[in-house]
Amino acid sequence: MSISSFLTKKFLKSLFFPAHNRGSALPKKLVKLLKKPPGYWDLPELPEIGSPLSQSGLIAKSQREFSEKFKAKGCFFGVNGASGLIQSAVIAIAKPGENILMPRNVHISVIKICAMQNIHPIFFDLEFSSETGHYKPITKNWLKNVFKKINFNEKKIAGVILVSPSYHGYAGDLKPLIDLCHQKKLPVLVDEAHGSYFLFCENHNLPKSALVSNADLVVHSLHKSLNGLTQTAALWYQGNLVNKQNLIKSINLLQTTSPSSLLLSSCEESIKDWLNKKSLSKYQKRILEARSIYKKLTQKNIPLIETQDPLKIVLNTSKAGIDGFTADKFFYKNGLIAELPEMMTLTFCLGFANQKDFVNLFEKLWNKLLLNSKKSKSLEVLQSPFKLVQAPEIEIGIVWRSETRSIPFSQSLNKISGDIICPYPPGIPLLIPGEKIDIDRFNWINNQSLWNKDLVNFNIRVI
Numbered sequence: 001m002s003i004s005s006f007l008t009k010k011f012l013k014s015l016f017f018p019a020h021n022r023g024s025a026l027p028k029k030l031v032k033l034l035k036k037p038p039g040y041w042d043l044p045e046l047p048e049i050g051s052p053l054s055q056s057g058l059i060a061k062s063q064r065e066f067s068e069k070f071k072a073k074g075c076f077f078g079v080n081g082a083s084g085l086i087q088s089a090v091i092a093i094a095k096p097g098e099n100i101l102m103p104r105n106v107h108i109s110v111i112k113i114c115a116m117q118n119i120h121p122i123f124f125d126l127e128f129s130s131e132t133g134h135y136k137p138i139t140k141n142w143l144k145n146v147f148k149k150i151n152f153n154e155k156k157i158a159g160v161i162l163v164s165p166s167y168h169g170y171a172g173d174l175k176p177l178i179d180l181c182h183q184k185k186l187p188v189l190v191d192e193a194h195g196s197y198f199l200f201c202e203n204h205n206l207p208k209s210a211l212v213s214n215a216d217l218v219v220h221s222l223h224k225s226l227n228g229l230t231q232t233a234a235l236w237y238q239g240n241l242v243n244k245q246n247l248i249k250s251i252n253l254l255q256t257t258s259p260s261s262l263l264l265s266s267c268e269e270s271i272k273d274w275l276n277k278k279s280l281s282k283y284q285k286r287i288l289e290a291r292s293i294y295k296k297l298t299q300k301n302i303p304l305i306e307t308q309d310p311l312k313i314v315l316n317t318s319k320a321g322i323d324g325f326t327a328d329k330f331f332y333k334n335g336l337i338a339e340l341p342e343m344m345t346l347t348f349c350l351g352f353a354n355q356k357d358f359v360n361l362f363e364k365l366w367n368k369l370l371l372n373s374k375k376s377k378s379l380e381v382l383q384s385p386f387k388l389v390q391a392p393e394i395e396i397g398i399v400w401r402s403e404t405r406s407i408p409f410s411q412s413l414n415k416i417s418g419d420i421i422c423p424y425p426p427g428i429p430l431l432i433p434g435e436k437i438d439i440d441r442f443n444w445i446n447n448q449s450l451w452n453k454d455l456v457n458f459n460i461r462v463i
């Protein structure tokens with residue numbers, strides 16, 4: 001089968017990213033554009049359009065209008081996902097050889113750019129729930145304790161990265177965290193890949209957007225948390241702690257010279273759609289419907305985990321002795337395609353389309369799964385083995401460029417990793433280049449490999 005034939009395959013329910021649910025929640029104007037003769041819209045960087053870094057043209061105008069609307073100093077569209085703009089933001093904050101503080105659940109794109117530029121990641125651990133296998137959102141006290149562990153006179157920190165909300169939708173109050181960083185004059189980049197819509201939808205009992213919470217740089221994945229096509233993203237910038245010219249240089253460094261006009265139009269339309277009163281009220285209705293789906297399912301005793309993002313349905317399969325990977329295969333076979341299987345849970349993304357038949361279908365399949373699957377009593381996730389603040393034993397950029405050899409993971413105890421070990425989704429690295437595979441880490445990764453097929457009998461590159 002060719003890729004193009006697969007793309008026409010029908011699923012009963014597409015509960016994955018992109019969040020436009022296979023086109024049904026795409027902005028009307030984009031749908032109209034896509035209905036033009038195929039390829040008609042595929043234009044080069046004509047002067048009338050420009051590019052995300054042009055001073056004039058339609059893109060510059062749109063970006064300017066959006067940043068004015070949210071009182072930001074700048075807004076830049078991106079066509080290489082949130083990944084690409086996060087990487088530009090990281091190199092705008094830190095130079096090669098400098099340190100940058102980040103949570104252990106940071107996205108792999110950060111680690112890749114650190115490896116490329118030899119920017120030193122200093123990780124802080126997060127509170128972890130062994131009931132769900134998920135990291136919990138960081139609190140102000142937690143960050144204060146992290147700061148206490150760092151000698152800021154000895155170790156110059158160039159900036160801080162925060163991830164909020166998480167893949168599952170966990171989010172805390174960002175403002176106090178950002179204020180704490182700003183007291184130390186540290187710029188803050190918030191990876192808000194999963195929370196773009198929070199910015200457009202205040203007063204709906206949703207977390208406050210990072211932009212409203214004063215983050216210096218905020219990255220949105222428009223295909224994950226607005227109605228953009230895959231790869232669309234936006235970066236917002238404000239405050240005085242990030243140098244504008246550095247930021248522009250950094251975006252320019254990593255941006256293609258031929259950004260897709262279709263994707264750029266999708267960036268614009270996905271944001272405009274949420275600024276339009278009529279469509280905004282439709283999305284607000286979706287949010288209420290999503291809350292009602294959660295309530296109805298929990299009333300039916302289906303074990304869900306509540307997060308701050310109503311559009312994520314997080315099923316705690318472990319409560320029934322079923323791991324999330326087995327549940328995922330079952331739901332997939334039955335036409336309900338989820339987004340994120342993990343050891344204890346399976347996460348579904350409701351997206352922005354109407355999901356009126358979801359509750360009955362979900363209940364029916366869950367009951368069928370309960371009847372048909374083997375239950376495991378030993379389903380448990382080990383606490384992550386990290387110190388509150390920890391840096392790799394050897395500089396990431398040096399290891400990345402060193403000669404490595406590939407060995408079975410089972411033989412890697414006490415060696416230094418030359419690899420990024422990172423199952424996707426969720427794209428959170430378990431191990432990065434320069435880190436030592438000590439016994440706790442070794443056991444922790446082995447524990448996860450019981451359930452995650454990416455981690456079964458895998459090879460790792462070590463130095």
Ligand SMILES: Cc1ncc(COP(=O)(O)O)c(C=O)c1O
Nearest residue numbers: 081082083107167191193221427
């Ligand atoms: C927290 C987080 N940040 C960033 C990204 C990257 O987003 P994109 O796929 O738009 O590059 C992801 C993707 O899974 C993510 O989970």
